Amino acid sequence: MTLPQGDPNLEPSVSDKPPLRDDTHFAAGRIAVFQYSGVVIFLFLIAGFWRLQVQNPEYYDERAQQNRIKSQPILAPRGRILDRDGRVIVDNHASFTLYLARENLKEEHLKPIAQGLDMDPDDLQSLVRRYRSRAKYEAIRLKDEMTPADLAFVDSHRDFFPELEVITAQRRLYPQNGMLAHVIGYTGEISEQELDSPDFAKYKPGDIIGKFGIERQYNSTLMGVDGQRQVEVDNLGRVRHEFKEQTVQPIPGKDLQLTIDLDLQAVAELAMDGRNGAVVALDPRTGEVLAMVSRPTFDPNKFTGRIKAKDWKEINDNPDHPLFNRAIQAAQAPGSTFKPIMALAGLETGTIDENFTIHCPGGATFYGRYFKCHLKQGHGSVSLHKGIVQSCDTYFYNVGNKLGIENIAQYADMVGYGHPTGIDLPHEAAGVVPSEEWALHVYRRKWYAGETISVSIGQGALTVTPIEMVRAISGIAMGGVWHRPHLVKDQADEPTSWPLDPKHVKDVVDGMYGVVNEGGTGGRAKLPNIEVCGKTGTAQVASAEYVKSVGGGHELKDNAWFVGFAPREAPEIAVVALFEHGAEGPLAAPIVRDVMKAYFDKKARLETWRQQQTAVAGAIAAVETLGLPAAPSGGRN
């Protein structure tokens, strides 16, 4: 290549060849424009970084912190529920739920995941497909209650399938077969309405609270305070580091000891098997509830976590209303169980004395209407004692007629009828004690004298719940001291008392003793060596005319009641049984007997055991004082 010396443009005259037009000077201006453009571009970039790093670093720093630092709750375990002997009724168990995160989901992982978890791969595919239109961060709930095999699979494949995530939760473990279901209740996620109510205002969405029964009543005791830990997570949410000094330890919920005796409860549950109704056993000396059954029942385990729509429908659509706690909510006519209270009212007001006697021809006419006795042929000459023992309706028609509705209402009120007992369970209902004022208030009408006659034998508008009834009879058995029934031990209790004449109480109690032990209507409640007192009741659900007109039917059959206590002197236990549509009072008596028998059998067993212990301890003490080597069993020192 031969190029001319010097710049051809500067010295065109020197060259004899035409200019090659290969000089670069023409471009100098445009190159300068490029340089200035470069300056502008770099300033533009620096301005962008200035805006991010110098003007708003706090904003982005906060975002980075939010990215990386997550606070995770440390769930406080809920307190356990124990029976009166400290046996565990309700416990917690760790439950693991598996989620499939979709942000980094790889399609080819689905098949091995399905195989590892023992799921149908096609099901899993279609499940993932159904989620396709949802937001990416919404994880798929794959499995509740993971088995140990599932957990092992997920754990060992953590690096292969980072999309699998296990959430641990503490679940309630309730007794099987719906035992004690109505007393204990169940827990669930707090609802919108509950968050607005003052009782639950301190909780936050997502909290698990008691919804029903003891779980609800003592929620603040049972529920602990969740702790919190600060962790550093990566983009997949995996924990990389824990800020230990920031951790707030959870405060576990307190255990709750009930007054329920599981031995008695089991017997009562068994006795009510296949029947609808309720059983309540009380200690009349304290008001402690020893057993409480309501049938039909439900399985509270189905309510923990999220209840399945099918299960909810099954429980909700059941015509027998399994969620209804009959022991505290079923207000029914007490029937003849009201007679001891009538007798007491008659004696206390002086309307009658223990010698008041009538003749029962099988019924009597009051105010132009004939009222039948349950015994068609009549009881003949009836005294107070025989009236209670034989449950003579005619006798109590006469007592009621002499007393008048206001006296009856006053004494019904005294034993606690018409008021909630104040038992420590939510949603307690109260029965109705009718009176002139009540008629005026509720129905805006006059009281009819004939109604008094019906109320005298526990019919008419009078209704009572099982818990009201057992409390009322307990108080009479205690000579006029009524305790508030309660389910949690060691509660301060201000009993209601009424100065009853002990002689009047004895007359009534002796009558109730006769019901069981002197060939009365409650003979089936008899126990050897135990002086059981009680009263049967058969309460009409509908009038006899109505039953005849529709041709009968199970739900129109009479309710059977039995309420009793034992022993006659110094009572220790009182039991009521309501056997819905059980047709006749005597049918409820064996249920009460079974529960009482369980109580006294257990007491005897404990007594024997204690005597043996004392004997053994005495023997060891004797051996030690003799200076002989201690028995092998004494080697605990």
Added chain:
Amino acid sequence: MARYVATRDIDWTLLVIVLLICGVGVLQIYSATLGTDSHSAWWKQIFYIGGGLVLMWLVLPADYHSILQRVPVMYVASTVALLGTFAIGEQTFGSKRWIPIPHTGIHLQVSEFVKLVIILLVARYLTDLRTEEVDIREVLKLAGLVLIPAALVLAQPDLGTALTYVAVLTVGVFIAGLRWKYFAVAILGAAMMVPIGLHFLKDYQKARLVSFRDPDQDPQGAGYQVIQSQTAIGSGGMFGKGVTKGTQAQLHFLPVPYKDFIFSAFAEEHGFVGVVVALALYFVMIMRIVQNAQTAPERAGMYICMGVAALLLSHVLINVGMVAGLMPVTGIPLPFMSAGGSSIWTSFLALGLVHNVRLRRFVN
């Protein structure tokens, strides 16, 4: 002519700056991959840089005029190689860009090397015209030649790399004296083409454009990368969080913090001060290359240097603009910093071309 070639004429300032940038890159790759499967990337990067220096050296002896002689061959070979990428290329992140080299484990990104061919093509074409004010018809012919490989790259799909080809062409015809009015018309035409272009863009590209304008619209989807990148940069503040202390990169909130998003990882750990220093290095580097264009003995050398300058400037603008949320997300590397052999080698080869021109500036 070879007797004029001497190592003392190498642009030492330029080389030192480039090696500084490479060093920053290696450090950042080391930090960003700490504790991950990709941690070997930092020493691989040193190996690539060494290889790049060798490649640069190999480019020096052959006079760039003789290289320009072979442009038609290289052009045809490039087009065939790009077509081959479709046939045997490996797909990564939804796009086919890489050709595996058997028995080496290395994957070459053909479109990276084609950048050099585009630079040479533009330089050769414009030099051969020998005019001081390039004619629009010639520009259209040249544009046609550039658009064939550009279209092939766009179809991979790789919008960012295709844009760098266009940048080289644009700067070339601008230097060649294309009238301003044509640039005005081109800008207007491009603006009108946007709606039509959108029609042909892939869904993910559209999503990126939308998220560029409003990253918060879909924070878990396409906007995620921009938000995380801005968060990384912004949280770095004035002085940064320190090497290996950048939580956004260390905890993987930042996508590929050692490749396309290396600059936001760098900004997070070194702050605004570090950013200004790094951008200053890039600025000086590009201006040194422009200076080499200005001292080039004749037009071919000038066009080559300006092509390299245009390529690097467009790379910095697209990549750094992207991580700061000033540009749409397009996956192109940051020259001399991002981990990856193809990018490093292409950049060093381009540097070799600049030196090839520089060493012959006293040819007469």
